[in-house]
Amino acid sequence: MRFVRPETLEEAATLLGQESGVTRIISGGTDVMVQMRSGLVAPDLVVDLKHLTGLRSITPEAGGFRIGAAVSGAQLGEHEGVCALWPGVVEGVQLIGSTQVQGRATMVGNLCNGSPAADAVPGLVAADATVRIMGPNGSRDCPVAEIPAGPGRTTLGKGEFVTSVFLPARPERSGDAYLRFTPRTEMDIAVAAAAVSLTVDAKGVVTAARVALGAVAPTVMLVPEAAAAIIGTTLDDAAQAALAAAASAACNPIDDKRGTIEFRTRVAGVLARRAALIALARAGGQN
Amino acid sequence: MALDNTGQRVFKVVGTRPPRPDGVDKVTGRALYGADMSAPGMLVAHILRSPHAHAEIVSIDTSAAEALQGVKAVVTAADFTPQEDEYLDDILVNCLARDKVLYDGHAVAAVAATSADVAKAALKLIKVEYRKLPHVTDVDAAMRPDAPIVQSGRSLETVPEGMSENVTSHCEFGHGDLEAGFAKADLIIERSFTTAATHQGYIEPHACLATMGADGKGDLWCCTQGQYNVRSICADLLGIEASQLRVTASEIGGGFGGKTTVFIEPVALALSRKSGRPVKIVMSRSEVFLATGPTVSSSTDVKIGMTKDGRITAGQAHLRYSGGAFPCGTVDMGAQAAFAAYDLEAVQTLGWNALTNRPKEAAYRAPGAPQAIYAVESVVDELCQQLGLDPLEVRLKNAARKGTKSSYGPTFDDIGLMATLEAAKAHPHYSAPLGENQGRGLSAGFWFNFGGNTCVTLNVNTDGTVGITEGNPDIGGSRAAISQMAAEELGIPYDKIRTIVADTSSLGHNDVTDGSRVTFSVGLATIKAARDAISKMCSRAAQIWGIDEEAVVWEDGAACPAGPNAGKFPPMTLAEIAAVSFNTGGPIAGHYEFNADGAGVSFGVHLVDVEVDRETGGTKVLRYTVFQDAGKAVHPSYVEGQMQGGAVQGIGWALNEEYIYGEDGRLQNPGFLDYRIPVASDLPKIDTVILEIPNPGHPYGVRGVGETPIVPPLAALSNAVSRAIGKRLHSLPMSPPRILKALSEA
Numbered sequence A: 001m002r003f004v005r006p007e008t009l010e011e012a013a014t015l016l017g018q019e020s021g022v023t024r025i026i027s028g029g030t031d032v033m034v035q036m037r038s039g040l041v042a043p044d045l046v047v048d049l050k051h052l053t054g055l056r057s058i059t060p061e062a063g064g065f066r067i068g069a070a071v072s073g074a075q076l077g078e079h080e081g082v083c084a085l086w087p088g089v090v091e092g093v094q095l096i097g098s099t100q101v102q103g104r105a106t107m108v109g110n111l112c113n114g115s116p117a118a119d120a121v122p123g124l125v126a127a128d129a130t131v132r133i134m135g136p137n138g139s140r141d142c143p144v145a146e147i148p149a150g151p152g153r154t155t156l157g158k159g160e161f162v163t164s165v166f167l168p169a170r171p172e173r174s175g176d177a178y179l180r181f182t183p184r185t186e187m188d189i190a191v192a193a194a195a196v197s198l199t200v201d202a203k204g205v206v207t208a209a210r211v212a213l214g215a216v217a218p219t220v221m222l223v224p225e226a227a228a229a230i231i232g233t234t235l236d237d238a239a240q241a242a243l244a245a246a247a248s249a250a251c252n253p254i255d256d257k258r259g260t261i262e263f264r265t266r267v268a269g270v271l272a273r274r275a276a277l278i279a280l281a282r283a284g285g286q287n
Numbered sequence B: 001m002a003l004d005n006t007g008q009r010v011f012k013v014v015g016t017r018p019p020r021p022d023g024v025d026k027v028t029g030r031a032l033y034g035a036d037m038s039a040p041g042m043l044v045a046h047i048l049r050s051p052h053a054h055a056e057i058v059s060i061d062t063s064a065a066e067a068l069q070g071v072k073a074v075v076t077a078a079d080f081t082p083q084e085d086e087y088l089d090d091i092l093v094n095c096l097a098r099d100k101v102l103y104d105g106h107a108v109a110a111v112a113a114t115s116a117d118v119a120k121a122a123l124k125l126i127k128v129e130y131r132k133l134p135h136v137t138d139v140d141a142a143m144r145p146d147a148p149i150v151q152s153g154r155s156l157e158t159v160p161e162g163m164s165e166n167v168t169s170h171c172e173f174g175h176g177d178l179e180a181g182f183a184k185a186d187l188i189i190e191r192s193f194t195t196a197a198t199h200q201g202y203i204e205p206h207a208c209l210a211t212m213g214a215d216g217k218g219d220l221w222c223c224t225q226g227q228y229n230v231r232s233i234c235a236d237l238l239g240i241e242a243s244q245l246r247v248t249a250s251e252i253g254g255g256f257g258g259k260t261t262v263f264i265e266p267v268a269l270a271l272s273r274k275s276g277r278p279v280k281i282v283m284s285r286s287e288v289f290l291a292t293g294p295t296v297s298s299s300t301d302v303k304i305g306m307t308k309d310g311r312i313t314a315g316q317a318h319l320r321y322s323g324g325a326f327p328c329g330t331v332d333m334g335a336q337a338a339f340a341a342y343d344l345e346a347v348q349t350l351g352w353n354a355l356t357n358r359p360k361e362a363a364y365r366a367p368g369a370p371q372a373i374y375a376v377e378s379v380v381d382e383l384c385q386q387l388g389l390d391p392l393e394v395r396l397k398n399a400a401r402k403g404t405k406s407s408y409g410p411t412f413d414d415i416g417l418m419a420t421l422e423a424a425k426a427h428p429h430y431s432a433p434l435g436e437n438q439g440r441g442l443s444a445g446f447w448f449n450f451g452g453n454t455c456v457t458l459n460v461n462t463d464g465t466v467g468i469t470e471g472n473p474d475i476g477g478s479r480a481a482i483s484q485m486a487a488e489e490l491g492i493p494y495d496k497i498r499t500i501v502a503d504t505s506s507l508g509h510n511d512v513t514d515g516s517r518v519t520f521s522v523g524l525a526t527i528k529a530a531r532d533a534i535s536k537m538c539s540r541a542a543q544i545w546g547i548d549e550e551a552v553v554w555e556d557g558a559a560c561p562a563g564p565n566a567g568k569f570p571p572m573t574l575a576e577i578a579a580v581s582f583n584t585g586g587p588i589a590g591h592y593e594f595n596a597d598g599a600g601v602s603f604g605v606h607l608v609d610v611e612v613d614r615e616t617g618g619t620k621v622l623r624y625t626v627f628q629d630a631g632k633a634v635h636p637s638y639v640e641g642q643m644q645g646g647a648v649q650g651i652g653w654a655l656n657e658e659y660i661y662g663e664d665g666r667l668q669n670p671g672f673l674d675y676r677i678p679v680a681s682d683l684p685k686i687d688t689v690i691l692e693i694p695n696p697g698h699p700y701g702v703r704g705v706g707e708t709p710i711v712p713p714l715a716a717l718s719n720a721v722s723r724a725i726g727k728r729l730h731s732l733p734m735s736p737p738r739i740l741k742a743l744s745e746a
């Protein structure tokens, strides 16, 4: 196994593009190291990115924030601007692991690890965040929702890697929230999860919404039907029920040791409804 | 045995809370655990494990592994002699499979190599040809006549004819006329329950370092609850004499009963003997789950009759336990413990053990009792619900007390169940208001406790300090408690005493640290060894003063003339006597060795409040109080620690922990991510109330406290959930999917 710390993004892209064996990138390493130790993966090339310029900074951009790929959960949680603008995204990231894990774990690693149960991803999808990708052919931007391809897989091409996440500006009276269900309160993996981002008008009517679900399909998924169920409503009881039903209907989970299909499907709807109510409260609305 | 204190004795050291002697080492990382030992030229060994639940081993070819550069030895079952004694042979076959693999993860071969990478690469070169056999992992399925047979010819003669060969033993306990008892009942409830196998979940995986030279002498360092037990098993399995093998117990990162046997130690010794080099084995967490002892899994039917005013008229339980792929006697303890908390005229318990393709059961705190008492206490609670009776009053009405003929035979002496129930009744927890979706559960629990073979040496050093050598690994703070009892008896300060755990060559035999026996038995031996040293010190003082030995007494850490007639001499302290000991006859030491009896049974009562989220099935534990009779609490913090720890492990067992098997008979969750023990944020503070009903069998009244606390939580949680949601679950764990399903079936 070779371990390389490239000097530039271009060098990293070249290294990764030319490697014929198994590659892994280290942002925080909290997935990679554990997978290597347990024998799940034996990479030929490990590329460490976290020291590269800009990869650990959070910069205001167009009313939103550009967040370097190696920014840890702890660093993100201490950033007042991001916390105020996208509290739901931050709470998803901060659910990852423990205090120790937070010191290292990143949103980008969480996304690129490709777990359907990744805690940072539903919030990013609901936020309509994009990632900036560097590769052998230069740089491109892509919506977060289009990155996951299946358990452990992404749509990133050969030699491509993520350099930053962009969280956009948002209108007034907007809010977001993320909830997951785990049998334990900590150190657990989501059995079902939901993120909701929404905007209300002065009368408290939802004018825009995005609903994303985790751990109930091969990838984190955006559920437009669930969003449609609440747009134009004040999230009254009927809208809440419609939201939960639409979220449950979209589920395509597996039956395994962590939860039954029936359980995941029902709970995803419950979480979507509860997350929507929190998002609404954060947007300053009332149901 | 006469109780010295009969309630009057004023203790100076016993009952206080000095800092634990091993605390600094443990928090600074200086403490040496099983994996911390290394030796020059040491090899590292890894173990090849079965990927099948049940298969015949057609052949094993280790030649390619042996030929790999860096591999120094490979062993399989063929390197060991089968044992005539079935108990020993089962341990051996569990360490390395002989003709069949009996469960997923069963060890098949082991390789010692110059590095872990080489050892792991060598495992891949071992060719094992398997012929897969049908498997069974469920205890009820295993008892059906057409079940796949895990092992043939293992049934004891107690097993009734016509049952599956998997049924290895049968037991029966009880007394009185059941039919007449049930006839007197106003309400009879009969229910069936299951509990999943759970693991002890100790944080430290098994680890050992073995050396065995060409001269046949061996040394073994390992994390164990009993180095003498390891020595006798390993000496037998390797065909050497006990005197030639010295076993040293490391510090131990939890055991809870699971480290009372061997898994890797004989393998490491065999590899060392074959290679001529020290060999270290450290299990991974998944190996710990796959191949070390979980509890039994159980299936139990309980039938209880009660009068309208809450008197139990008869109780009956049928218990079916599986201790995995080997015969297991744990069901006997379940059958004895099931109704122990009750004073009954008619009671009967029947038990069966069945073989399944699961790892060999190992003890886990109060083995067999939590499962049985869960079933009984659930039915008692349901009777209370249906008859509209207060569950605490009903327990008080039926509680076993001094003079009760217990459901398993003996008549109880002084026991603390009534006092414990009264304390629970009087506690503010019992009457605190509950909110919506909240429920309060109550359960009593019981454990026998044990004494056993024990041996202690107490050395009086010339500088006036004292060294105690005892032979039981310290799992719950026993070194502190032992030092406290010695300080109490000798009349010197606690910090003048250091207690160490000896290796097998330094002290006579000591039974394993189990059965909640150490503070009781080793404590008792320590008190006696101190008294032995005291009599020697009195004799030295008598010699110095030129008076009769009988005219000297020991008071406040000093020898004194017994009265005015004995002569007028100023007291001689322990330090003063020790300082001149070389001139008065040589070193001074006290000894005591015995097979301790009179451990004294222990009862506990747990109260728990839960809140259930009806939309997700999640259960939150809101409040928890443990009431337990500890006899005399020598170090109350450790007693509380045992009570809290047992409650926490029981909460995990009740709510989330379980061995989950797939259709293929393989374990689905051999890791802490999917085998969910509670984390700190899952728990409220566990409140404790210690009752001190002296055990007549110990001079200070000490009873074992370590096992009883894991017994009540299963039923307490189940009763609380049942009251919170208005539906009773009959299977553990009550994981969120199970609760949500029960709610949706309403």
Ligand SMILES: Cc1cc2nc3c(=O)[nH]c(=O)nc-3n(C[C@H](O)[C@H](O)[C@H](O)COP(=O)(O)OP(=O)(O)OC[C@H]3O[C@@H](n4cnc5c(N)ncnc54)[C@H](O)[C@@H]3O)c2cc1C
Pocket (backbone or CB within 6 Å): A023, A024, A025, A026, A027, A028, A029, A030, A031, A032, A033, A034, A049, A069, A095, A096, A097, A098, A101, A104, A105, A106, A107, A108, A109, A110, A111, A112, A113, A117, A118, A119, A120, A160, A161, A162, A163, A187, A188, A189
């Ligand atoms: C104790 C513990 C608890 C955990 N709890 C949770 C939890 O509650 N919820 C949860 O979702 N996860 C959890 N995790 C998993 C893990 O911490 C998260 O997925 C984390 O966000 C991964 O981020 P990282 O930066 O450490 O990733 P890394 O380990 O650095 O990388 C993860 C993957 O992403 C790839 N990658 C990394 N950086 C890039 C990049 N810039 N471009 C392209 N690919 C990249 C790597 O090749 C690798 O495949 C836990 C892990 C541990 C050890």
